[in-house]
Amino acid sequence: MTRTKLCGLTRDRDLDAAIDAGADMVGVVSRVPIETPRELAPDRAAALVDRVPESVTSVLVTMPDTPDEGEALVDRVAPDAIQVHGCSLSEVRELSARIAIPVIAGVDAADDDLDEYATVADALVLDSTDEQGAGGTGETHDWMRAREIVADLDAPVLLAGGLTPENVASAVETVAPFGVDVSSGIEDERGTGTKDHAKLHEFVARVSGEPLRA
Numbered sequence: 001m002t003r004t005k006l007c008g009l010t011r012d013r014d015l016d017a018a019i020d021a022g023a024d025m026v027g028v029v030s031r032v033p034i035e036t037p038r039e040l041a042p043d044r045a046a047a048l049v050d051r052v053p054e055s056v057t058s059v060l061v062t063m064p065d066t067p068d069e070g071e072a073l074v075d076r077v078a079p080d081a082i083q084v085h086g087c088s089l090s091e092v093r094e095l096s097a098r099i100a101i102p103v104i105a106g107v108d109a110a111d112d113d114l115d116e117y118a119t120v121a122d123a124l125v126l127d128s129t130d131e132q133g134a135g136g137t138g139e140t141h142d143w144m145r146a147r148e149i150v151a152d153l154d155a156p157v158l159l160a161g162g163l164t165p166e167n168v169a170s171a172v173e174t175v176a177p178f179g180v181d182v183s184s185g186i187e188d189e190r191g192t193g194t195k196d197h198a199k200l201h202e203f204v205a206r207v208s209g210e211p212l213r214a
């Protein structure tokens with residue numbers, strides 16, 4: 001079974017739609033040093049996380065300058081897992097040692113130290129990142145290389161980067177990841193931060209191989 005993470009949720013109704021569609025994980029973005037319409041203030045991120053039922057994993061996506069900062073944000077938002085982008089190996093290791101929840105490392109698929117990240121993080125998000133390591137770019141990467149990475153690493157890998165309802169079945173078939181992660185590909189217009197509920201349902205259905213609605 002391929003897990004589905006729907007990320008960059010900003011509105012209550014988008015979160016509720018993601019849960020209703022059957023997402024395994026839902027993500028909220030807070031405290032990132034880039035311009036993104038998905039960024040929420042910590043209190044707002046905490047309010048969304050608080051709505052998530054126990055059966056669904058809430059993921060806080062952030063780019064902490066230090067492990068201290070990551071730990072403080074976890075205390076404030078209280079997610080089930082934290083996903084960090086732009087962190088060094090030692091920062092991921094230190095954060096992981098300090099907090100009780102799983103740490104997911106957001107990494108670029110072209111990086112050559114992914115095996116090391118796999119030893120310090122509980123899971124990887126294999127993404128297309130910008131120069132600061134941020135995700136949400138809407139760009140795909142080389143799925144054949146992603147397939148090799150998934151096969152070589154022991155850690156669970158979530159495939160991210162430019163996934164859409166149209167390409168996700170092919171991505172799952174090609175890469176065979178533990179899970180898939182989408183943000184801009186289910187937005188009503190790319191880069192708005194608000195989700196299209198029909199796209200969101202279709203994305204989850206395509207991952208689980210359910211027949212599509214006409």
Ligand SMILES: O=C(O)c1ccccc1NCC(=O)[C@H](O)[C@H](O)COP(=O)(O)O
Nearest residue numbers: 007036134135136138161162182183184
């Ligand atoms: O989504 C953002 O704006 C973001 C900003 C900074 C760090 C990470 C961010 N998103 C991480 C995610 O988990 C996205 O779901 C993932 O990168 C996929 O994005 P997309 O290519 O838009 O589907």
